[in-house]
Amino acid sequence: MTRALLIVDVQNDFCPGGALATARGDEVAGKLAELLEDEAAISGYSHILATQDWHIDPGEHFSQQPDFVDSWPVHCVADTAGANLRAPLDVAKIDRFFRKGAYSAAYSGFEGSDEAGVLLLDYLTEYGIDSLDVVGIATDHCVRATVLDACRENIDVRVLAELCAPVDESRGDSALTEMKEAGAEIV
Numbered sequence: 001m002t003r004a005l006l007i008v009d010v011q012n013d014f015c016p017g018g019a020l021a022t023a024r025g026d027e028v029a030g031k032l033a034e035l036l037e038d039e040a041a042i043s044g045y046s047h048i049l050a051t052q053d054w055h056i057d058p059g060e061h062f063s064q065q066p067d068f069v070d071s072w073p074v075h076c077v078a079d080t081a082g083a084n085l086r087a088p089l090d091v092a093k094i095d096r097f098f099r100k101g102a103y104s105a106a107y108s109g110f111e112g113s114d115e116a117g118v119l120l121l122d123y124l125t126e127y128g129i130d131s132l133d134v135v136g137i138a139t140d141h142c143v144r145a146t147v148l149d150a151c152r153e154n155i156d157v158r159v160l161a162e163l164c165a166p167v168d169e170s171r172g173d174s175a176l177t178e179m180k181e182a183g184a185e186i187v
C-alpha cells in the first residue's frame, strides 16, 4: 500500500481574514504545519500533495449576491495572495500542487492538474499511490467532493477529521457521514 497525504485548499481566502473564511482555517493550517515538521508522523507518506482553488474566470461560481451553496464571493483568484498556501504551511514541504477551477467551479481535487497539466488521478497512478489521507478546507465542499471522487476510483481513503475545517459545522458533520457511507474511513 502506498499512501500520500492530500491537503485540500488550505489557502488564505479560506482562512480568517480571507474572502471566504472558515472559522477553523487557521487551526487546520497550524496543525498541518506541525504535522509536516514531524518526520516520524509523515514517514508513512510517499508524497505530500496539495490542491488549490485557482480561479481566472469561473463564471457563475463567483457572484455579487452569492448563495454560499453554488455561488460564492470572489476568492482564490490565480496569482493573488488569497490563493496562496496558508502560513505557517510551507510551500517547500509540498511535493506537487494540483490547481483547479480556472474557468469553472471545481470542488474536487480530481479536477486539478499540476503545472505540466497532469491530472491528480494520473499522478497517483504513475506513482502507484493507492491510498490517501485527506485533510483541508472545506469539509462540506472541496474535501467532500475530493473524497467522494477518490472512493469512486477505489482509492483507500482516510479523512483526518481534526485536520479539516468546514464552512458550516453541521453541514461538515453531514459531509463526514456521507464520506463514510461512500467508503472513506473517518479518523
Ligand SMILES: [Zn+2]
Pocket (backbone or CB within 6 Å): 053, 055, 061, 072, 075, 076, 101, 105, 106
Ligand atoms: Zn472556488
